[in-house]
Amino acid sequence: MNATDPDTADHPEADHLQTGAGSPSDVQADQFIIRVQGLRDVFGSFVVHDNLDLDVRRGEILGVVGGSGTGKSVLMRAIIGLQLPDDGSIEVLGESITAAREDADIAIRNRWGVLFQGGALFSTLTVAENVEVPLREFYPEIDEQLLAEIAHYKVLLTGLPGDAALKFPSELSGGMVKRAGLARALALDPELLFLDEPTSGLDPIAAAAFDQLIKELQQTLGLTVFLITHDLDTLHEICDRVAVLADKRVIAVGTIPELLATDHPWIQEYFNGPRGRAASDAWHQDKQRASADNGNAR
Amino acid sequence: MSDMPDFTLIPGESGDTLVLTGPLLVSTLGRLDQRLRAITTPIAKVDLGGVGAIDTVGAWICCRLTRDSGAEIVNAGDTAQRLIGELRKIDDGRPAEISRPMLIWLRVPANVGDTVIGLALGAVAVLGFVGQMMLAAGGMLRHPGRFRTRALVHQMELVGVNSLGIIGLMSFLVGIVIAQQGSVELRQFGAEVYTINLVGRLTLRELGILMTAIMVAGRSGSAFAAELGTMKLTEEVDAMRTIGVSPMEALIVPRVLATVVMMPLLGVYSAVMGIIGGAFLGQVSLGIPFLTFLSRIRLVVPISDVWVGLTKGPVFGLIVALAGCYQGMQVKSNAEEVGKRTTAAVVMAIFTVIVLDAFFAVFFTEIGWG
Numbered sequence: 149m150n151a152t153d154p155d156t157a158d159h160p161e162a163d164h165l166q167t168g169a170g171s172p173s174d175v176q177a178d179q180f181i182i183r184v185q186g187l188r189d190v191f192g193s194f195v196v197h198d199n200l201d202l203d204v205r206r207g208e209i210l211g212v213v214g215g216s217g218t219g220k221s222v223l224m225r226a227i228i229g230l231q232l233p234d235d236g237s238i239e240v241l242g243e244s245i246t247a248a249r250e251d252a253d254i255a256i257r258n259r260w261g262v263l264f265q266g267g268a269l270f271s272t273l274t275v276a277e278n279v280e281v282p283l284r285e286f287y288p289e290i291d292e293q294l295l296a297e298i299a300h301y302k303v304l305l306t307g308l309p310g311d312a313a314l315k316f317p318s319e320l321s322g323g324m325v326k327r328a329g330l331a332r333a334l335a336l337d338p339e340l341l342f343l344d345e346p347t348s349g350l351d352p353i354a355a356a357a358f359d360q361l362i363k364e365l366q367q368t369l370g371l372t373v374f375l376i377t378h379d380l381d382t383l384h385e386i387c388d389r390v391a392v393l394a395d396k397r398v399i400a401v402g403t404i405p406e407l408l409a410t411d412h413p414w415i416q417e418y419f420n421g422p423r424g425r426a427a428s429d430a431w432h433q434d435k436q437r438a439s440a441d442n443g444n445a446r
Numbered sequence: 447m448s449d450m451p452d453f454t455l456i457p458g459e460s461g462d463t464l465v466l467t468g469p470l471l472v473s474t475l476g477r478l479d480q481r482l483r484a485i486t487t488p489i490a491k492v493d494l495g496g497v498g499a500i501d502t503v504g505a506w507i508c509c510r511l512t513r514d515s516g517a518e519i520v521n522a523g524d525t526a527q528r529l530i531g532e533l534r535k536i537d538d539g540r541p542a543e544i545s546r547p548m549l550i551w552l553r554v555p556a557n558v559g560d561t562v563i564g565l566a567l568g569a570v571a572v573l574g575f576v577g578q579m580m581l582a583a584g585g586m587l588r589h590p591g592r593f594r595t596r597a598l599v600h601q602m603e604l605v606g607v608n609s610l611g612i613i614g615l616m617s618f619l620v621g622i623v624i625a626q627q628g629s630v631e632l633r634q635f636g637a638e639v640y641t642i643n644l645v646g647r648l649t650l651r652e653l654g655i656l657m658t659a660i661m662v663a664g665r666s667g668s669a670f671a672a673e674l675g676t677m678k679l680t681e682e683v684d685a686m687r688t689i690g691v692s693p694m695e696a697l698i699v700p701r702v703l704a705t706v707v708m709m710p711l712l713g714v715y716s717a718v719m720g721i722i723g724g725a726f727l728g729q730v731s732l733g734i735p736f737l738t739f740l741s742r743i744r745l746v747v748p749i750s751d752v753w754v755g756l757t758k759g760p761v762f763g764l765i766v767a768l769a770g771c772y773q774g775m776q777v778k779s780n781a782e783e784v785g786k787r788t789t790a791a792v793v794m795a796i797f798t799v800i801v802l803d804a805f806f807a808v809f810f811t812e813i814g815w816g
């Protein structure tokens with residue numbers, strides 16, 4: 149394991165922790181909803197990613213963590229085709245993002261939803277109209293009445309009050325903007341959801357509710373979620389696997405216990421720092437309480 | 447077609463049974479929903495046995511059907527049950543509101559009223575803005591240390607130096623046009639030589655500064671509005687205030703001062719380039735030697751024309767910069783507003799400049815600087 153000194157690593161993939169069904173060759177290729185291979189992103193002379201590999205499995209919630217400036221958002225932008233990488237290949241839902249021209253990859257754009265960090269709501273449209281934008285774009289045959297109903301229940305689904313649908317983004321609080329952004333991301337019932345720090349800026353109660361909402365949606369709709377977060381509670385509560393970005397690559401992917409078994413100093417500090425410990429303890433207590441409740445019920 | 451959803455109604459004793467078939471997905475449901483809405487007979491049961499894939503939109507339609515008709519759902523698959531259950535939990539039972547645009551005979555008077563009120567309030571707000579700016583400028587006079595020389599010089603470069611090329615070229619061409627068109631008319635009287643008077647007086651007195659003001663309004667006035675507007679949107683202006691930096695001092699005064707200083711300079715430069723354009727045409731097509739044209743200018747243009755041009759410069763500069771900064775600082779809430787305010791800044795600046803120019807023309811003639 150070269151995780152502590154990645155520069156000497158001859159085979160970057162040796163650092164990857166593989167979980168579940170065994171080595172990647174055992175797993176069918178179509179189980180991966182996102183495949184990133186050999187990604188390289190350079191801004192000027194600053195190398196953000198170098199030879200980055202990442203696979204996201206169908207139906208999982210993958211948390212992406214990393215220090216500030218390690219290029220989490222850049223990775224997301226590259227995967228959704230907003231930024232052309234300097235090298236490497238990206239496949240999403242079986243389509244190559246890197247090979248497609250800007251207008252050619254539209255076929256899969258209605259199969260994913262993206263929540264940007266700042267919400268990125270269209271400021272001249274109401275929340276309901278924001279939700280309707282992708283619906284109008286892809287399904288023009290849906291009439292006004294149904295559009296309004298869909299927007300209404302999507303807004304309710306994300307935990308906003310119904311009257312928020314008629315408000316403009318500038319009239320919403322930060323947390324409400326996040327929820328409205330999620331409502332828009334969910335507008336087309338996508339298979340794949342990209343969330344960039346969905347719980348940052350939310351109060352702990354709202355953040356926990358948001359986590360539950362994502363988990364609920366993932367279970368009911370069979371979503372795959374690519375989740376960038378700094379929220380340790382989110383990682384513990386809902387993420388099936390966590391990918392750690394450091395040293396310009398994904399240095400490890402796995403469940404939190406698996407990550408803890410590695411000796412990379414950043415991972416250790418991240419999960420075993422005071423905040424990491426607190427979140428982990430809270431999570432274990434929750435689980436114990438839940439199992440105790442189950443026991444009593446029997 | 448098997449990949450499109452459909453429905454059949456089976457009559458029953460207590461009500462009809464609605465049998466839905468096919469995939470209930472957002473991509474397929476657009477047409478079906480309108481037909482479902484058209485059903486008027488009471489429905490007792492909704493049979494989902496033949497439904498394939500279902501997403502939240504499909505589940506929503508089932509949820510709405512049962513809510514509105516009181517029907518029960520039968521033969522639903524696991525996913526359908528779960529989704530419908532989730533949606534029932536969150537449904538507040540209130541109809542979704544559609545914001546319909548106002549009817550045109552209501553909208554036109556409303557817009558007229560809004561515009562009139564907006565104009566009145568705008569006039570007051572502009573006065574307030576000018577007052578604030580004068581207070582800030584006064585404060586800076588008393589505490590010269592707060593004056594932002596670097597910002598001023600930077601703005602002078604943006605407003606003045608960087609526009610030399612475009613203003614020079616424009617004035618040169620306008621000079622050519624005046625000389626060309628003027629000479630055609632004057633030739634009929636054998637007074638071709640008066641082309642020099644025409645070019646000299648027109649550029650120095652009127653066109654030099656007017657064209658410059660219009661160009662600066664389009665170039666810098668719009669930039670001020672867009673810059674400040676975006677800074678307002680991203681809360682940069684608020685951040686400045688909380689740090690204790692007055693946006694008036696840091697943003698507005700340097701911009702206004704830079705434009706006031708640069709405008710007369712650009713106006714003179716523009717007039718000179720116009721005269722050179724005229725002289726160039728004189729050399730090429732009128733048979734007046736280039737240097738003769740230039741030296742005649744000195745004789746035929748009264749010095750008062752130069753003063754007229756120079757007096758108008760700072761006033762036009764003030765108007766262009768104020769319009770840009772004022773409109774920029776009025777931006778609130780959304781991106782469309784930045785565009786609107788930028789347009790308003792340019793229109794307001796050019797309109798006011800031309801109105802004032804007419805006023806100046808009458809005024810200077812009255813005081814004998816004709």
